[in-house]
Amino acid sequence: MDRRTLLRAGLLTPAAATVPLVTAAPAEAAPRVTRTLARGLDTPWNIAFLPSGHALVTERDTGWVTLVRRTGGKHRIRQLAIHHEGESGLLGLALHPSFASNRLVYAYLTSATDNRVVRMRYSGGALSAPEPIVTGIPSNSIHNGGGLAFGRSGRLYISTGDAGVAENAQNRGSLSGKILRVTSAGAPVADNPFGSRVWTFGHRNPEGITFGPGGHLWASEFGQNTFDELNHIVRGRNYGWPRVEGRDGPGGFTDPLTQWHPENCSPSGIAVTRDRAWIGALRGQCLWSVVLTGPNRGRRARFFLRRFGRIRSVAKAPDGSLWIGTSNRDGRGTPAQADDRILRIAL
Numbered sequence: 001m002d003r004r005t006l007l008r009a010g011l012l013t014p015a016a017a018t019v020p021l022v023t024a025a026p027a028e029a030a031p032r033v034t035r036t037l038a039r040g041l042d043t044p045w046n047i048a049f050l051p052s053g054h055a056l057v058t059e060r061d062t063g064w065v066t067l068v069r070r071t072g073g074k075h076r077i078r079q080l081a082i083h084h085e086g087e088s089g090l091l092g093l094a095l096h097p098s099f100a101s102n103r104l105v106y107a108y109l110t111s112a113t114d115n116r117v118v119r120m121r122y123s124g125g126a127l128s129a130p131e132p133i134v135t136g137i138p139s140n141s142i143h144n145g146g147g148l149a150f151g152r153s154g155r156l157y158i159s160t161g162d163a164g165v166a167e168n169a170q171n172r173g174s175l176s177g178k179i180l181r182v183t184s185a186g187a188p189v190a191d192n193p194f195g196s197r198v199w200t201f202g203h204r205n206p207e208g209i210t211f212g213p214g215g216h217l218w219a220s221e222f223g224q225n226t227f228d229e230l231n232h233i234v235r236g237r238n239y240g241w242p243r244v245e246g247r248d249g250p251g252g253f254t255d256p257l258t259q260w261h262p263e264n265c266s267p268s269g270i271a272v273t274r275d276r277a278w279i280g281a282l283r284g285q286c287l288w289s290v291v292l293t294g295p296n297r298g299r300r301a302r303f304f305l306r307r308f309g310r311i312r313s314v315a316k317a318p319d320g321s322l323w324i325g326t327s328n329r330d331g332r333g334t335p336a337q338a339d340d341r342i343l344r345i346a347l
Contacts, residue, residue, distance in 0.1 A: 091207075287324060
């Protein structure tokens with residue numbers, strides 16, 4: 001369909017109609033794989049970099065936290081007690097901004113009763129026993145969210161899914177379908193908009209969450225049948241689920257920067273570098289980039305289409321490269337012999 005037809009069908013707002021939905025990237029921007037860093041992982045979900053340039057990786061289905069070396073190779077460090085069913089298990093991971101001095105590592109996981117955030121100390125190549133700091137996040141075999149990101153002020157942002165109960169996303173008294181903002185000890189922050197841990201609401205299943213240029217927070221979100229989303233997360237905003245999926249224009253909810261049909265994306269991991277968001281696509285089996293600033297804001301490009309299967313984790317390494325993780329052993333993919341893998345991508 002042309003843009004005029006898309007506008008009449010409500011698939012574009014007038015402002016968005018000037019932004020190409022899919023475009024080829026300039027040749028100089030095309031990423032390339034330089035190394036396979038690790039093989040034989042079990043659904044790597046998130047990647048967090050240590051000051052050394054090595055990374056800690058969560059394996060969703062088994063509960064292992066695994067060290068992946070920057071030069072290649074892996075070493076499993078600690079297996080956390082989790083409840084795994086479907087999309088639940090060991091999910092997000094983040095290092096405290098003062099990790100170099102306090103050695104604190106945070107993880108989002110599913111227990112037998114809830115989703116929760118725990119913290120541990122990483123010292124001498126080992127992780128301490130996990131200490132729960134946020135509990136009672138509803139869990140299910142689907143829509144668990146799971147993203148973690150620290151902001152400039154040392155506040156921790158947590159993305160949660162609706163856990164299969166869509167209406168809870170609009171209930172500000174529920175921790176489901178939200179972006180939460182807490183202190184490093186898990187308490188609500190005094191200037192949060194609703195006097196609770198809730199920062200934004202109306203989310204279906206935001207998994208990836210990260211900060212970009214200007215300290216702006218971005219989240220990738222699974223749609224249901226119509227549109228996946230890339231959202232700019234702003235204090236107190238309502239992102240519409242389940243009232244709306246994708247853009248609603250002047251309808252009163254906060255619109256995504258861009259949206260995809262789920263078969264082309266199903267977004268999970270997200271990293272920001274060079275003024276672009278880089279997003280792992282599960283059903284889309286590719287790596288998407290989205291321009292975040294300037295005259296081409298919202299312009300998209302697609303890479304590695306069906307080359308590695310389902311791509312979930314995406315993280316920016318200290319050397320400026322991206323690390324991406326495949327998700328072909330998650331019950332929905334077709335694993336190759338080496339799967340799942342962590343790959344280094346040069347930009």
